[in-house]
Amino acid sequence: MPAVLIALKDLRLRLRDKSAVTLGLIAPLGLAIIFSLIIPDVSAGEFTMELGVVGIEQSDLGGVFESEVIDDLDRSLFAVTEFDTEGNAQKAVDRLDVFAVIVFPPDIDAAVAAGGGEIQVITTNEAPISGEIALSIARQFAGDVSGVQLSVATALFAGGTDVEALAARTVATPLRLEVVDLETGDRQLDISTFFAAGMAVFFLFFTVQFGVSGLIQERTDGTLPRLLAAPIHPASIIAGKGLAAFALGVISMAVLISATSWQIGARWGNPVGVGMLVVAGVASAIGIMAVIATLARTAEQASNIQSVVAVVLGLLGGSFFPVSQGPAILSKLSLATPHAWFLRGLGDLAGGAGPAAAVPSTIALLGFAVATGVVAALRMRSMVRL
Amino acid sequence: MEEAATPLLVCSDIRKTYGDLVAVDDVSFHILPGETYGLLGPNGAGKTTTINIIAGILDADGGEVRVAGQPMNPRATRAKAAVGYVPQDIALYPDLTASENLVFFGRLVGLSGTTLKERTREILELTGLTSRAEDRTATFSGGMKRRLNIGIGLIHSPQLLILDEPTVGVDPQSRNAILESVDAMANNGMAVLYTTHYMEEAERLCDRIGIIDDGKIVAEGTQRELVEKLGGHDKLHIGITGHGQPAVNATAMLDCVIRVSLGDAAMELIVSDARSSLAEIVNTIVETGAEITGIEIEEPNLEAVFLHLTGKALRD
Known part of the structure; x- marks a missing residue:
C-alpha cells in the first residue's frame, strides 16, 4: 500500500509537469506519424x-x-x-x-x-x-x-x-540485374507499424526514466529523509518508484498502440501477444534505466546518461531503421538490445500469428528485465540510506 | 515534570561510524513526555546523524534507541509511527498543493478518511495556510514552506517530534510563531527533540540541553545546571549618581559579591547569583546615600558554556 501511494504521487507529479506526456506520448506519436508520412508504405500500395x-x-x-x-x-x-x-x-x-x-x-x-x-x-x-x-x-x-x-x-x-x-x-546469359521486391514478408512489419513500434520502444526508455530517477529526485528535493522516516519499509519506496515507472511505460505504450492504429493504420498484431511484449519491454526498460540511475549522483546526471544510453540502444536496436538491412554484425549486435527483441516479437506476430509467436521475444525481454532488475535492486538498497 | 515519568525516548550508547570516522560515539540521553530537549553542537558534531538514527532513517552500528518503548530502526514501523520528523531542508513536493502534501504524508503515516481530512484542516489552520491550501507550494514564501514543513511532521499527532533546525532562513515573525507552536505542543505532552543554531531558541524552548561535540555528549542538563557546572557568575551593572566609593566599599563587604569596581557613573559587580542577591545589594548602595539610575543583569549564557565546552561558536 505505501508503494502504491508513492507511485500515485509520482504519477500525479509527472502528469502535472507534463514531461511524461511530452516524452511518453506526444514525441513518439508525432515522430511515428512524420516518419510514416515521409516514407511511403510500399506494401500498402502507396508507392509508385x-x-x-x-x-x-x-x-x-x-x-x-x-x-x-x-x-x-x-x-x-x-x-x-x-x-x-x-x-x-x-x-x-x-x-x-x-x-x-x-x-x-x-x-x-x-x-x-x-x-x-x-x-x-x-x-x-x-x-x-x-x-x-x-x-x-x-x-x-x-x-x-x-x-x-x-x-x-x-x-x-x-x-x-x-x-x-x-x-x-x-x-x-540473363542479366543479374534484380530489382529488390519490397513486398513485406510474413515476419516483416509494414512501414507504419515499424515506425510506430520503433518510436514507441525508443521513447519508452525516456518515459520510464522519470520513474526510476525519482529516487534521486527525492534525495535532491530533500523529501527522501521524510519518506525514510515514515512508518513504512524502505523497500516500499523503491517499489513505489518501480510501480510508477511501470504504469507510465504501460500507459504510454497502450495509448501509442491505440493512437497509431487509428491514426496511421499501424497493425500491431495479436493483442495478447502485443500485451506480453509491452509488459516485458517496459520491465526491461525499467531494469536498464534503473541500473543507470544507480550509477548517477544527481537526477540531472542520471537523465543525461540515460538519454545517451536510450539513443544508442535505440539506434542499435533498430528503432529508426530495420537493422536487417544493415551489415550482418549490426543484426547480431542489435540482439543485445530490448528494442530489437521487441520489434522482432512484433514481426513474429505480423503475419496474424497467435500469442505463442511472441513468446521467444518475451522471454528475451524478461531476461533483460530480470538481469538488470536484480543489479538495480541491489544497488538501490544503498540509495534508500542517507 | 515528574522525574519518575517513563521516558518517551531513550538513547543508550548509540554509535555510528563511517570508515575510520566515528560520527556518533556512545551517545546516551532520554526525553520525557512534555519535555523539550535541545541538542546543540557545531557543524559536523554528529547532531544530524544522531537525529537520523533516532528517526529511524539510519541504522546505528551499536547501542539502542527506544521510542515509546519500541526499538527503533529503519524497519521499525511501530516505533516510527510515534515520531514526527521535520528535516532541516524543506521536504515538500513543489508541484503539489499544501493540502496534497499534507494528505500524501498523512496517508503514508496511516491516516485516512475523516481523520485525515480533519487533521489536514487543523494543520493548515495551525500553520496559517488555510487560505493557500489549494496553491502549489512552489508559489509559497520561505516562511510558509517552513511552517508547512513543520505541519507535515505534526499531521499524525506524534508522541515525539524531532525538529532539525526548523527555523533556518525563517523571518522573525514566522520564527516566533514556530517557537510558540513548539512550546504549545510540549505543554500538551508532546516530547520534542530540537536542534538549532540559534542559542536564544534553545534558551527559550528547551527544558534540558545536551551539548554534542565530536560525536559525544560533552555536557547535559538544564540551562542553569550547565552554567553552574562551569562555575559561571553573574555580572551586575548599576548606574549611580553622587559619590560612588562608599557604595563600592559597602557592597564589597557582602558575601554574595565576589568583586566590585567603579567606573564612570556606574558600578560593576561580579556576583554568584544576581537575581537572589539583587535586593540586598540595592539596599546596601541606597544606604550609602548614592542614587541608583539603572540596573542591568548579565547572566552567563549558553553561548559562553558552548564556547567553553567545544572551543567553537555555535554557528561554526
Whole structure:
C-alpha cells in the first residue's frame, strides 16, 4: 500500500509537469506519424515510382536495357515513361511528372565498344528515394555490362577468336540485374507499424526514466529523509518508484498502440501477444534505466546518461531503421538490445500469428528485465540510506 | 515534570561510524513526555546523524534507541509511527498543493478518511495556510514552506517530534510563531527533540540541553545546571549618581559579591547569583546615600558554556 501511494504521487507529479506526456506520448506519436508520412508504405500500395527513360530505342544497349530491365519491372511499383530528348526529360523531372530518368546517350553503343561510355541518371532533391532507386538500377545494369565486356576481353586475350559465339552466349546469359521486391514478408512489419513500434520502444526508455530517477529526485528535493522516516519499509519506496515507472511505460505504450492504429493504420498484431511484449519491454526498460540511475549522483546526471544510453540502444536496436538491412554484425549486435527483441516479437506476430509467436521475444525481454532488475535492486538498497 | 515519568525516548550508547570516522560515539540521553530537549553542537558534531538514527532513517552500528518503548530502526514501523520528523531542508513536493502534501504524508503515516481530512484542516489552520491550501507550494514564501514543513511532521499527532533546525532562513515573525507552536505542543505532552543554531531558541524552548561535540555528549542538563557546572557568575551593572566609593566599599563587604569596581557613573559587580542577591545589594548602595539610575543583569549564557565546552561558536 505505501508503494502504491508513492507511485500515485509520482504519477500525479509527472502528469502535472507534463514531461511524461511530452516524452511518453506526444514525441513518439508525432515522430511515428512524420516518419510514416515521409516514407511511403510500399506494401500498402502507396508507392509508385515514376521512372523516365531516354534513348532506349536509339541504341542497342538501350534495347537490352528495355528488354532485360524495364520489361521485368513490377508495374505495381513502377510507371515508366519514355522521353525523346534529355531536355524534355529534365523538364518532366522539374515538374515532378517523373521522379528520375535514366538516359542512354546517342553514342552509347560506340562508347561501350570502345571500352567506355556512361549512362546518365537525372534525379531531383524532391524525390531522393526514387533517385536512389534509379541510380541503383543504372549502376547494376552498368556493372553487368562491364562484366560482359571483361568476359569478352578475357576470352579474346586467352586466344579465343570466335567473337560471334561469345556474343551469342553473352546475349543468352540473363542479366543479374534484380530489382529488390519490397513486398513485406510474413515476419516483416509494414512501414507504419515499424515506425510506430520503433518510436514507441525508443521513447519508452525516456518515459520510464522519470520513474526510476525519482529516487534521486527525492534525495535532491530533500523529501527522501521524510519518506525514510515514515512508518513504512524502505523497500516500499523503491517499489513505489518501480510501480510508477511501470504504469507510465504501460500507459504510454497502450495509448501509442491505440493512437497509431487509428491514426496511421499501424497493425500491431495479436493483442495478447502485443500485451506480453509491452509488459516485458517496459520491465526491461525499467531494469536498464534503473541500473543507470544507480550509477548517477544527481537526477540531472542520471537523465543525461540515460538519454545517451536510450539513443544508442535505440539506434542499435533498430528503432529508426530495420537493422536487417544493415551489415550482418549490426543484426547480431542489435540482439543485445530490448528494442530489437521487441520489434522482432512484433514481426513474429505480423503475419496474424497467435500469442505463442511472441513468446521467444518475451522471454528475451524478461531476461533483460530480470538481469538488470536484480543489479538495480541491489544497488538501490544503498540509495534508500542517507 | 515528574522525574519518575517513563521516558518517551531513550538513547543508550548509540554509535555510528563511517570508515575510520566515528560520527556518533556512545551517545546516551532520554526525553520525557512534555519535555523539550535541545541538542546543540557545531557543524559536523554528529547532531544530524544522531537525529537520523533516532528517526529511524539510519541504522546505528551499536547501542539502542527506544521510542515509546519500541526499538527503533529503519524497519521499525511501530516505533516510527510515534515520531514526527521535520528535516532541516524543506521536504515538500513543489508541484503539489499544501493540502496534497499534507494528505500524501498523512496517508503514508496511516491516516485516512475523516481523520485525515480533519487533521489536514487543523494543520493548515495551525500553520496559517488555510487560505493557500489549494496553491502549489512552489508559489509559497520561505516562511510558509517552513511552517508547512513543520505541519507535515505534526499531521499524525506524534508522541515525539524531532525538529532539525526548523527555523533556518525563517523571518522573525514566522520564527516566533514556530517557537510558540513548539512550546504549545510540549505543554500538551508532546516530547520534542530540537536542534538549532540559534542559542536564544534553545534558551527559550528547551527544558534540558545536551551539548554534542565530536560525536559525544560533552555536557547535559538544564540551562542553569550547565552554567553552574562551569562555575559561571553573574555580572551586575548599576548606574549611580553622587559619590560612588562608599557604595563600592559597602557592597564589597557582602558575601554574595565576589568583586566590585567603579567606573564612570556606574558600578560593576561580579556576583554568584544576581537575581537572589539583587535586593540586598540595592539596599546596601541606597544606604550609602548614592542614587541608583539603572540596573542591568548579565547572566552567563549558553553561548559562553558552548564556547567553553567545544572551543567553537555555535554557528561554526
